[in-house]
Amino acid sequence: MSLQASVCSRILSGAIILSGITAAHADDKITLDVLYTTPGTFNSLQKELAKRFTETHPDIEIKFRNPVKGYEEAAQEILRGQITHSMPDVAFNGINQIGLFVDRGIGAPLDTYIKKEGGLDKLGYYPTLAKLGTWKGKQYGLPFAVSTPVLYVNTDLVKAAGGNPDRLPGTWPDLIKLGKAIESHSKSPVTGLYYQWEQTGNWLFQTLITSKGGHMLQPDSCKIGFNSDAGKWALQTLESFGKSGMPNLALGQARQSFVSGTIGIMADSTSYVAAAEKQINGTFGFKTMPFPLAAAQGRLPAGGNVAMVLSTDTKRQAAAWEYVKFVTGPEGQTAMANLTGYMPGNKIAVEKADLLGNFYASHPNHTTSLKQVPVLGEWASFPGENSLKIIEVIKDHTEALVTARDNAADTMSKLVQDVNALMPAECR
Template sequence: MKNTLTAMALALSATAVFAEDKVTIEFAYPYSHLFDVTYEAMMPAFQAAHPNIEVKFRATYESYEDATNTVLREAVAGNLPDVSMQGLNRQAPLVDKGIAQSLAPFIAAEADFETEGYHEAMLSLSTFDDEVYGLPFSISLPVGYYNMDILREGGITELPTTWDEVISACKTMKANGVDNPIFWGWNITGNWFVQALLWSQDKAIVEDGRVTMDSPEALVALEQMQEIFTECEMQNLEWKAALSSFSAGDVGMMFWSTSALGAVERSQGDFELVTGPFPGLDGAPMGLPAGGNAAMLTSTSEDPAVREAAWTWLKFITSGEGAAQVAMTTGYMPPNKAANEIILADFYEQNPNKQTAVDQLPLLRDWLAYPGDNGLAITQVIYDGIERIVTGDATDMQELQEELVEEIADLLPNG
């Protein structure tokens, strides 16, 4: 009996110590409809490997813009999460304001960090002044989604490679009784598709601290959007409604991020879905912006155990094992060679629709944020301008360009 009581006492003591050692960290991420299933798939392995770490999930951010605004407010209130997922184009403001913290000390302590396989090109998207401030979690590129049943009914068997071919396919579908042949993702976060049209011409939207909306390439982009919207008679759908309409089989072609592929497949109606490369203005695009997000350390805790736990979580979700779940549950590409080359060795061969974005990786360019404290306001100015094209309120693209340039200039630090 005495031995039994002693054993029980030791067990209770160990349990108490374990409970005291339990560390809770807080984590926030965007786009619940895309990523909820990803984190659900990750958690069992993480909990098994790190039973002493509890990850408390905060309310999800609606978008990357919302993620930045939320963190900026939380920084003022002193209520930041320990780890925050931020859009690749929204990292710089958080670094500049000292909200995101350098990961260099943690990386230096990892003897095998380099062998974990992070793509240098992707890691560079989170590198500022030669220090890493975020680990890329998911990378996306724009692609085309095609309802092949609708296309074949109109006699279309080849995927379009240029926007002229897309417009021709629209007209064929309209003549064949399709009410809404296309959704083109003008309203995707961060003016991403505007940047896609500029990078297609090998032109960055920000150069030397100025926004290049006054460039000839920007006018070409505006005119191309107008042609797509008007010639295809595109309906002005809110983006979630557009994804639902395509999944239901009501839209013939959708141009959006590869990120939504998992969500589309899970809700897909009875039709053949095929993805294809993002069309170009005249031939293949010369470049495309890298979408996606990175995990950033934003903890204000001075407890070394909390900070170490936050790093453990951040490292796990971007590692080979964690990143593989990104590919399996979404359409994002893992930014980790271990995931792509080892864990997912046969995955892309068996999932050709997810291979499309991987094939476009040589086109990867930076997704650029606008300079200064008014970067989000500039995003909104361009968003509002493009919506005027969609609704038909703006018909003269040169005039619209001049208006946008003037409004943006007022928001830039250098005027």
């Protein structure tokens, strides 16, 4: 063999070896299939988090599915995926849907991973918010983006009507009265008070019930709990919105109306705070205020989503855990709070000045949700195969109230009948 041939042979052998090593590394790389919702809110955030994560985890790649509109759409995709064996590895699901999935064998418990890391407290999670990710004593999700119901206030319109935006009325009849004053004092057509009844999962209907000390489901039972005095009061309150002349706007339409200056007070999720501040950009005075509790024992359902691991393969589960730990950890939660109006579930992010401490000091509208943590409760999920159908049934009935097509007294009996018809036999 000539010297040239020998050198070429060695080069070729080396190339083959290197090629084998590269192939081995490529085989070791795990690509996680990730599903999230609400692209208008989360697109840029999710891409940024994936970029930061893969910089420190080069052996894991994040591949996003096309995001879906809302939590119900995501649930339907996941349930279909269970049948076709095409579920995502990680999903950002509505807090109210954990039971829906776990009862169908979907979702990996995270307790073993958490224990290896030293526990929830060492990882920095608020106990109240971490509890939102549990089902039947096990941790299936970790808080990614938590929302609370608040009042969005156009302080200019409130002041023009003779109100004090720092001391809003604490009852809905008085808020409706202030709303009518806003309308009568405005030089152009405005809506004085708007209630975002259409929120996903009947969230703001549930909020009225729990703010009065009631429950959507009976405590420690799968039977309905809204057929109570608190439930009657909630339906009557929705009816009063309809009778006041409140228009029926789609969620996005109402938000655009608020940032355009044509709604005085709007009850909505904190998830829109960052976007609202950016879109208003100082054109009028804007502040958030706590959602009014109607009873001393009143609670507010925590909204938003948790990150869940749906993988069944051991290696993919471990990789998915690393991603969930990152996005719900201090760095991930700092980016999340900066880019959205959601509340972080990680106290390390909140308490460190170089993370979110300075941010909250200069963004008071974002602190309203933090002040409501002590009164947060569960966002109820209906049991059984018809959980998503029940949400739609309740939505139809509440729309009839806010559009003044029905009354609270008749609605309660019809609502109880329609929901019970979709509940599992043992829950009727």
